[in-house]
Amino acid sequence: MADAYFSFFTLFIIFPLALLAFLYFILRPRTVQIPIKNRHVFITGGSSGIGLALAHRAATEGARVSILARSPKKLEEAKNAVKLNTGIEVAVFAADVRDYDAVKRAVEEAGQIDVLILNHGVFTALELEKMELSEVKFTMDVNVIGCFNMIKAVLPAMKIRKDPLPASIAFVSSQAGQVGIYGYAAYSASKFALRGLAEALQQEVIADNIHVSLIFPPDTDTPGFVEENKRKPELTKIIAASSGAMKADEVAQKAIDGIKSGSFFIPCNSEGLALSIATAGLSPQRSLLMAFVEVVAAGILRIASLCFQWSWYDSIEKWHIQRKSSPQSS
Numbered sequence: 001m002a003d004a005y006f007s008f009f010t011l012f013i014i015f016p017l018a019l020l021a022f023l024y025f026i027l028r029p030r031t032v033q034i035p036i037k038n039r040h041v042f043i044t045g046g047s048s049g050i051g052l053a054l055a056h057r058a059a060t061e062g063a064r065v066s067i068l069a070r071s072p073k074k075l076e077e078a079k080n081a082v083k084l085n086t087g088i089e090v091a092v093f094a095a096d097v098r099d100y101d102a103v104k105r106a107v108e109e110a111g112q113i114d115v116l117i118l119n120h121g122v123f124t125a126l127e128l129e130k131m132e133l134s135e136v137k138f139t140m141d142v143n144v145i146g147c148f149n150m151i152k153a154v155l156p157a158m159k160i161r162k163d164p165l166p167a168s169i170a171f172v173s174s175q176a177g178q179v180g181i182y183g184y185a186a187y188s189a190s191k192f193a194l195r196g197l198a199e200a201l202q203q204e205v206i207a208d209n210i211h212v213s214l215i216f217p218p219d220t221d222t223p224g225f226v227e228e229n230k231r232k233p234e235l236t237k238i239i240a241a242s243s244g245a246m247k248a249d250e251v252a253q254k255a256i257d258g259i260k261s262g263s264f265f266i267p268c269n270s271e272g273l274a275l276s277i278a279t280a281g282l283s284p285q286r287s288l289l290m291a292f293v294e295v296v297a298a299g300i301l302r303i304a305s306l307c308f309q310w311s312w313y314d315s316i317e318k319w320h321i322q323r324k325s326s327p328q329s330s
């Protein structure tokens with residue numbers, strides 16, 4: 001009896017406390033709070049969907065907001081919408097993130113940036129076999145090289161800012177940037193690339209008090225998503241339905257809260273939280289609680305991940321069998 005009590009005590013009290021104490025000492029980088037009120041938040045792709053919702057959110061919280069996208073018309077509409085909603089005037093910049101010179105001009109005109117949100121993105125869900133190589137290159141150019149262009153343009157001034165407050169660079173990735181999904185060969189590759197970029201960049205800019213975040217939304221109701229759905233493979237829909245769909249405002253709220261608390265990974269829903277814990281790998285973790293959960297839940301989440309793989313491959317197998325019996329519906 002005394003032995004049972006002793007092992008219960010060790011397992012559920014001593015071990016967790018020792019783990020917490022150990023994690024408390026080793027966790028790097030340390031926690032940080034990044035205020036956005038009265039600071040300059042610059043959002044790429046801010047004229048539509050998640051980016052526009054981010055602009056609304058940041059303006060509501062008292063930030064000075066700039067948005068950048070290609071279409072001047074959509075930018076103007078976004079500006080009017082934010083003005084109508086919040087009374088705040090956002091600055092707009094028409095540029096293609098693939099064009100470094102254009103991006104640099106916009107950034108210089110906008111003035112020193114405290115929070116850079118790299119939200120622009122293009123997505124086509126299609127089997128690689130059916131996708132033109134030009135579309136693959138386009139996806140990589142906008143989603144990946146576009147981020148490099150922006151960061152190269154923003155970083156020099158961000159590093160020498162007079163403001164002693166912490167600054168932020170946040171990437172809008174996707175849950176398809178945490179796990180490869182059928183139909184997203186190009187898109188998943190582009191979003192996975194952002195994780196490598198973010199992890200390396202965080203080590204390079206930590207000494208300048210700049211903090212990097214990666215936001216992982218699930219399917220989100222936006223104009224881009226409506227367009228994507230027009231030719232999305234059935235299997236992509238089935239697999240992506242493993243995570244719930246969200247509204248752009250909800251994603252924006254999660255993203256802004258995550259940026260303010262300096263989180264490296266920012267999941268947006270409960271499936272996303274499980275996915276972030278399951279794919280924690282060697283990413284930095286500032287939160288003691290999250291680090292604790294990652295350590296304790298690693299094994300069980302690996303089992304959950306394998307169950308998801310089992311169900312996805314099962315859907316793929318069934319879909320192929322069905323297609324063989326009725327070949328006309330490709």
Ligand SMILES: NC(=O)C1=CN([C@@H]2O[C@H](COP(=O)(O)OP(=O)(O)OC[C@H]3O[C@@H](n4cnc5c(N)ncnc54)[C@H](OP(=O)(O)O)[C@@H]3O)[C@@H](O)[C@H]2O)C=CC1
Nearest residue numbers: 045047048049050069070071096097121174219220222224
């Ligand atoms: N909606 C979803 O289901 C999900 C979306 N995401 C990610 O969220 C981000 C936003 O998506 P969402 O709001 O749905 O997309 P939308 O298509 O609704 O909006 C995309 C925005 O990016 C801008 N943009 C696109 N290409 C460029 C470019 N080359 N240069 C500058 N700006 C550009 C667009 O403006 P313009 O065309 O005028 O340039 C627009 O403002 C993307 O990175 C996407 O991958 C992640 C998970 C789920």
Ligand SMILES: CCCCCCCCCCCCCCCC(=O)[C@@H](N)CO
Nearest residue numbers: 123174175176218219240242243274304
């Ligand atoms: C233990 C693990 C739990 C796992 C739950 C896994 C759920 C994964 C679902 C992935 C959904 C991908 C959506 C991509 C959305 C997107 O980016 C496009 N709409 C393009 O905009």
